[in-house]
Amino acid sequence: MAIIQVDNVSKAYRTQTVLEQVSFTVKPGECFGIIGPNGSGKSSLLKLLSGIDKPDTGRVLLEGRIAHSYPRKQLAQWMAVLEQDSLPPLGFTVREMVAMGRYPFQNWLGDESAADVEPLIEHILQRLQLEVLADRTVDRLSGGERQRVALGKLMAQQPRLLLLDEPTTYLDIGYQLQMMEWIRDWQQKEPLTVIAVLHDLNLAAQYCDRLLLMEAGRIVTIGRPREVIHSELLEPVYHTRPIVLEHPVYEVPQILLHADRKNSRIKGED
Numbered sequence: 001m002a003i004i005q006v007d008n009v010s011k012a013y014r015t016q017t018v019l020e021q022v023s024f025t026v027k028p029g030e031c032f033g034i035i036g037p038n039g040s041g042k043s044s045l046l047k048l049l050s051g052i053d054k055p056d057t058g059r060v061l062l063e064g065r066i067a068h069s070y071p072r073k074q075l076a077q078w079m080a081v082l083e084q085d086s087l088p089p090l091g092f093t094v095r096e097m098v099a100m101g102r103y104p105f106q107n108w109l110g111d112e113s114a115a116d117v118e119p120l121i122e123h124i125l126q127r128l129q130l131e132v133l134a135d136r137t138v139d140r141l142s143g144g145e146r147q148r149v150a151l152g153k154l155m156a157q158q159p160r161l162l163l164l165d166e167p168t169t170y171l172d173i174g175y176q177l178q179m180m181e182w183i184r185d186w187q188q189k190e191p192l193t194v195i196a197v198l199h200d201l202n203l204a205a206q207y208c209d210r211l212l213l214m215e216a217g218r219i220v221t222i223g224r225p226r227e228v229i230h231s232e233l234l235e236p237v238y239h240t241r242p243i244v245l246e247h248p249v250y251e252v253p254q255i256l257l258h259a260d261r262k263n264s265r266i267k268g269e270d
């Protein structure tokens with residue numbers, strides 16, 4: 001069974017349609033990327049997948065059940081969402097913040113004691129190279145460090161489904177790669193499905209099994225990176241024609257940006 005099934009979903013905010021007749025499925029264990037220009041509806045789609053929002057028409061099923069009908073706590077026991085800069089700037093330390101990922105598993109009977117989860121938390125801090133920052137409060141971290149802590153919190157949650165909205169924002173190229181490698185590594189060790197909104201088409205092509213390309217709330221195409229990262233498909237969507245080459249090591253398509261000076265929209269260019 002598909003872990004996610006989206007059937008003919010449409011959504012409007014007031015009079016503006018942001019998603020129109022969107023349908024696709026995601027299989028367990030896949031890394032599924034959502035790409036498209038600014039304002040094309042990627043985050044709106046992710047909100048429907050996470051059950052935060054509900055479609056006006058059509059339906060979103062998570063393991064066969066309507067997404068927004070799940071009680072939030074039940075959903076949090078198997079789904080985790082990483083939003084852009086999702087950590088509140090409170091006075092919690094890095095270690096406390098990562099441990100907060102266990103909240104959906106605690107109740108007033110105190111199912112899990114701090115001692116139960118301590119080895120898991122320490123393992124995550126070590127894996128994400130956060131040990132030296134463990135006792136620092138999150139308001140005293142850089143944007144990139146905060147993003148790593150946010151990932152650590154999700155790892156502590158041990159979800160089966162991970163939704164990521166621009167996970168590499170604020171990260172330098174070293175950590176961008178590291179973040180995607182951690183996620184891939186995690187996927188190889190545990191049964192985890194990943195759905196990621198990515199602006200970086202090269203990272204998307206390198207790490208995702210399939211890509212969904214969106215434009216103005218509609219699906220342009222869904223396919224393997226090789227089928228989607230094509231200058232003919234990307235040009236009308238992004239209004240620029242990238243050069244597409246094959247990665248010399250991974251054999252996946254990669255893009256080089258190329259300004260067409262004759263058709264440049266920048267004033268003064270010829």
Ligand SMILES: Nc1ncnc2c1ncn2[C@@H]1O[C@H](COP(=O)(O)OP(=O)(O)OP(=O)(O)O)[C@@H](O)[C@H]1O
Nearest residue numbers: 013014016018036037038039040041042043044045
């Ligand atoms: N809560 C809201 N109320 C009204 N309009 C909204 C709301 N959320 C999003 N929109 C509009 O819906 C459209 C799609 O936005 P969305 O954030 O889903 O796009 P996106 O593809 O994630 O964009 P970006 O790449 O810039 O993050 C935009 O025109 C946006 O202004």
